[in-house]
Amino acid sequence: MSASRPVLEVTGLSKQFGGIVAVDGVSFEVREGEILGIIGPNGSGKSTLFNCILGQLQPSAGTVRLDGDEVTGLRPCDLNRRGVSRTFQLLQVFPELTVRENLILAGQEHQGTMLSRLFGRRDAGLGAAADRMIAFFRLQHLAQEKAGGLSYGQQKLLDAAMAFMAGPRLVLLDEPAGGVNLTMLANLRERLRAINAEEGATFVIIEHNMEFVMALCTRILVLAEGRVIAEGPPDVIRRDPKVIEAYLGH
Amino acid sequence: MSARKLLAFAAAAIALAVLLVAPFYLRPYGIYILSLWAVTSIAAIGLNLTLGYAGQISLAQAAFVGIGAYIAALMTTNGLPFYAAYVAAGLACFAVGWLLGYPALRVQHHYLAFVTLAFTTLAFLVFRNEEWLTGGIYGITNIPRPSVFGWPMRRAINFYFFCLAHLALVAAATWWLIRSPWGRAFVALRENPVRALSLGVDTRRYTLMAFAIGAGLGGISGALYAPLVQFIDPTPFSLYLSFNLLLMVVVGGAGYFAGPLVGAVVAVLLPEWLRFTEGYYLIGYAILVIVLMIFSPTGLLGLADRLTRPQSKPVGGTVDPVAAEKEAVS
Numbered sequence: 001m002s003a004s005r006p007v008l009e010v011t012g013l014s015k016q017f018g019g020i021v022a023v024d025g026v027s028f029e030v031r032e033g034e035i036l037g038i039i040g041p042n043g044s045g046k047s048t049l050f051n052c053i054l055g056q057l058q059p060s061a062g063t064v065r066l067d068g069d070e071v072t073g074l075r076p077c078d079l080n081r082r083g084v085s086r087t088f089q090l091l092q093v094f095p096e097l098t099v100r101e102n103l104i105l106a107g108q109e110h111q112g113t114m115l116s117r118l119f120g121r122r123d124a125g126l127g128a129a130a131d132r133m134i135a136f137f138r139l140q141h142l143a144q145e146k147a148g149g150l151s152y153g154q155q156k157l158l159d160a161a162m163a164f165m166a167g168p169r170l171v172l173l174d175e176p177a178g179g180v181n182l183t184m185l186a187n188l189r190e191r192l193r194a195i196n197a198e199e200g201a202t203f204v205i206i207e208h209n210m211e212f213v214m215a216l217c218t219r220i221l222v223l224a225e226g227r228v229i230a231e232g233p234p235d236v237i238r239r240d241p242k243v244i245e246a247y248l249g250h
Numbered sequence: 251m252s253a254r255k256l257l258a259f260a261a262a263a264i265a266l267a268v269l270l271v272a273p274f275y276l277r278p279y280g281i282y283i284l285s286l287w288a289v290t291s292i293a294a295i296g297l298n299l300t301l302g303y304a305g306q307i308s309l310a311q312a313a314f315v316g317i318g319a320y321i322a323a324l325m326t327t328n329g330l331p332f333y334a335a336y337v338a339a340g341l342a343c344f345a346v347g348w349l350l351g352y353p354a355l356r357v358q359h360h361y362l363a364f365v366t367l368a369f370t371t372l373a374f375l376v377f378r379n380e381e382w383l384t385g386g387i388y389g390i391t392n393i394p395r396p397s398v399f400g401w402p403m404r405r406a407i408n409f410y411f412f413c414l415a416h417l418a419l420v421a422a423a424t425w426w427l428i429r430s431p432w433g434r435a436f437v438a439l440r441e442n443p444v445r446a447l448s449l450g451v452d453t454r455r456y457t458l459m460a461f462a463i464g465a466g467l468g469g470i471s472g473a474l475y476a477p478l479v480q481f482i483d484p485t486p487f488s489l490y491l492s493f494n495l496l497l498m499v500v501v502g503g504a505g506y507f508a509g510p511l512v513g514a515v516v517a518v519l520l521p522e523w524l525r526f527t528e529g530y531y532l533i534g535y536a537i538l539v540i541v542l543m544i545f546s547p548t549g550l551l552g553l554a555d556r557l558t559r560p561q562s563k564p565v566g567g568t569v570d571p572v573a574a575e576k577e578a579v580s
Contacts, residue, residue: 076447077447080450081450085449092444094445097434097441105431114432114459
């Protein structure tokens with residue numbers, strides 16, 4: 001895998017909020033088919049980093065490249081249509097839409113034009129794809145339920161499923177395991193691994209659940225106070241004194 | 251679920267029967283009020299797209315109704331056919347809505363309310379002051395009513411059915427729109443614009459379209475209002491109408507398809523029924539609205555929704571996963 005070309009290249013990315021430097025010159029790359037984990041103590045700049053990469057926030061400095069093209073500061077919807085998908089730390093499903101409609105929505109903007117969507121099929125031709133995704137995440141019995149009525153763990157699965165609906169090349173997951181029970185967690189981990197293996201999708205995952213990260217990721221980046229303090233495979237990171245210091249030293 | 255659908259269907263059927271039969275038993279003034287309800291409903295349906303589906307508070311709807319009415323009045327009094335005026339009013343308001351929305355929708359919520367409030371004030375001043383075009387406070391008189399396939403719409407009852415048919419047309423088109431992928435995108439950007447954006451939904455464009463389509467329906471409503479009253483001056487298109495339309499959408503139930511229709515009943519018919527209270531009707535009306543908003547912020551249809559909803563069941567537990575799987579596959 002290490003020989004494959006980078007999908008995402010982040011160079012010297014910084015973000016300041018007034019006098020606070022939330023992200024301070026972070027550089028890394030993600031290669032095709034890789035599962036990169038980003039860990040770090042609370043407030044180390046992980047989510048801000050995501051938001052800068054994904055256009056939710058404008059970075060103060062630095063560049064983001066996707067497949068070699070600069071995409072720094074593109075709007076989230078434009079990035080998403082270029083195959084970059086994400087989930088949020090807090091739950092983000094559309095409670096008034098059914099599970100199936102949530103998934104159709106997640107894919108519909110990736111095809112045709114505004115006009116063709118208006119006059120095209122009601123399900124935007126994505127009904128079958130949505131049903132496959134529902135089956136893949138084992139949500140069949142909930143397909144016609146409004147997403148707002150699902151349990152937290154079920155919504156979390158739907159949230160992840162939505163990120164995969166458009167067949168993205170790169171998915172950034174912000175704490176996918178947060179607040180999910182053990183059975184659901186195993187299901188999620190297994191699903192993510194299957195998509196990575198079958199579709200060759202590339203993942204970047206922010207996560208506090210060490211067990212989840214260590215089991216899933218091929219490489220881990222450690223952030224502390226907005227800077228990268230360590231990078232390497234899980235078993236090296238686990239023993240790195242700097243990482244232990246960052247987590248326990250304060 | 252099906253029982254609720256049946257109930258909604260029955261309510262719609264009864265309402266339709268009343269709308270079809272009532273005018274035969276009403277005096278011309280009653281027919282006029284029903285026609286006004288139909289015309290106002292069209293403007294409210296437009297505002298419901300902007301407010302109820304795209305989640306943007308607009309106080310510009312009165313201006314669009316006014317622009318539509320003046321376009322229709324000017325064109326038809328100059329001998330142009332009604333349908334040319336009707337289409338022109340709808341398209342012009344769509345275009346003006348788009349042009350206004352493009353800069354205005356950079357701000358949201360109450361800031362947008364202020365921008366649209368200013369626009370309605372501006373439009374009102376133009377109607378009143380540009381005498382060469384609008385006739386100023388003297389307005390435009392003798393607005394003709396159209397003929398449809400040689401059938402004159404001059405009689406009140408004919409024109410009522412004409413308005414009702416247009417309302418049905420607009421309602422059907424809106425139904426179709428909110429069930430299209432656009433409708434799904436509208437709901438998504440109302441519920442969670444940040445997430446919608448991250449899923450590729452160009453929220454700015456969709457909001458603009460909802461706003462412009464809402465404006466276009468305001469124009470169509472105005473184009474029907476002008477031949478209904480046959481005389482227009484600036485008065486009915488003041489900010490008061492904008493607030494009244496906002497009230498209709500909210501009282502009926504914003505985001506509910508039939509919300510604006512129900513809301514327009516409250517705003518157009520209720521004042522007539524409360525006339526026996528003479529000077530006190532506005533007080534009674536205001537108290538009713540306040541009480542409703544306290545007990546059901548989602549409006550009358552939100553209240554009906556709550557009352558008829560079966561006791562919430564734990565989702566997933568009572569559904570047979572195997573049957574559901576079969577259904578999903580088939």
